Amino acid sequence: MPKLWNETIETHRRAVRDAALDAAAALVAEHGLRSVTMSQIAKETGVGRATLYKYFPDVEAILTAWHERQILGHLEHLARLRDQAGTAGERLKAVLEAYALIQHEHHGTELAVLLHRGEHVARARQHLHDFIRGLLAEGAETGDLRDDVAPDELAAYCLHALGAAGSLPSEAAVRRLVTVTLAGLRPAR
Amino acid sequence: MPKLWNETIETHRRAVRDAALDAAAALVAEHGLRSVTMSQIAKETGVGRATLYKYFPDVEAILTAWHERQILGHLEHLARLRDQAGTAGERLKAVLEAYALIQHEHHGTELAVLLHRGEHVARARQHLHDFIRGLLAEGAETGDLRDDVAPDELAAYCLHALGAAGSLPSEAAVRRLVTVTLAGLRPAR
Known part of the structure; x- marks a missing residue:
């Protein structure tokens, strides 16, 4: 694959990752630690639940x-x-x-x-x-x-x-x- | 019961209690926290296991x-x-x-x-x-x-x-x- 394509992928991955971190922190701040689920984080991040699991194994x-x-x-x-x-x-x-x-x-x-x-x-x-x-x-x-x-x-x-x-x-x-x-x-x- | 008798009982109880604390601390120092049992502490204290349970519910x-x-x-x-x-x-x-x-x-x-x-x-x-x-x-x-x-x-x-x-x-x-x-x-x- 051309280098530009790899960079685009990498940029995209980092953006998803950052968005997931932001979403998780916002959800914990709003609802407390114990009530936050992977589904909620995926929804707020704007990705599917299966996609989120490719990035992180769990909420912690x-x-x-x-x-x-x-x-x-x-x-x-x-x-x-x-x-x-x-x-x-x-x-x-x-x-x-x-x-x-x-x-x-x-x-x-x-x-x-x-x-x-x-x-x-x-x-x-x-x-x-x-x-x-x-x-x-x-x-x-x-x-x-x-x-x-x-x-x-x-x-x-x-x-x-x-x-x-x-x-x-x-x-x-x-x-x-x-x-x-x-x-x-x-x-x- | 006469006062002297109550005091004797109280003194005895305190002595057993103190001996159990000393025994537990010595056993932990020697064998580590996880391996110490109520039976060992009772033995080192010089009382029966059932007696020790009248004083304390567990090792912790x-x-x-x-x-x-x-x-x-x-x-x-x-x-x-x-x-x-x-x-x-x-x-x-x-x-x-x-x-x-x-x-x-x-x-x-x-x-x-x-x-x-x-x-x-x-x-x-x-x-x-x-x-x-x-x-x-x-x-x-x-x-x-x-x-x-x-x-x-x-x-x-x-x-x-x-x-x-x-x-x-x-x-x-x-x-x-x-x-x-x-x-x-x-x-x-």
Whole structure:
């Protein structure tokens, strides 16, 4: 088959896949996790049920794929903040604040509890840990951040401390949490 | 029945109960969670199987009771550290360090994963939160600690940050984590 044809097929497949993820997420948001079926998702996606089964074996697989796409989007957002202009300290603040707000926004739903059991979450968490560690190492070198504790340990501190964002009542409280967490990272007096 | 007799019965019951908890914990430590049976626990406790069933319906109930006893012991230990002499900052440091070392020591086993699902853990966590919040409020009043963020929010920060102790490789790393966490609590410069 000509290359153009293959590309068209691939584009079509990706479009169906993306539409199925969107449909599943919208249905769960509207009706709750337990009531969503493959038939409903197929209908909302605009494909037959048999077609949907060629892409995904069950609802959980669709939701996991949707979650992986969400996480990828978050990580790309954080990477853009990391790569903007400014000192390591400023960029770290932007990244941690964005991460804490994501935690705050998405925490505690039934869907979050289901999805966060997955292995893809452990991988994303490791990726984020390495990412934050890099910024912390940079800040330690420039003197913006403390250098008496290894960046690896400080990254564990950051990610755990910001986990509190999930239980805080407001975005203002999340910003205060980031301020406190960053205060722990300043050079020792 | 005379009062003395009732007390003797009560003392006996408590002794059997405690012995069953010790036996169950020792058996799990030796053979793993899945292989421990009520018969083995009864044998190690020195009572009949039927007697053990008068105290506990199953192995999980025994392990939960054992865990509640462990948590109570930890909370008593932390309360003693809180009530010793010293500034609020010093006593907070002692409490947070002890808490972080408990997290470090007990985290990540199969038993911990099972037991930490229980409601009694949520209750203990709330108790600890209130306890830490009290120390933070005291420190904010004396000027030892920051007073620009509510003690309730700072307590959430502390407990989440120290959760990192579970994944740290050594007690020295745990102590560094406590130092960093405390640095976040100092009065804002």
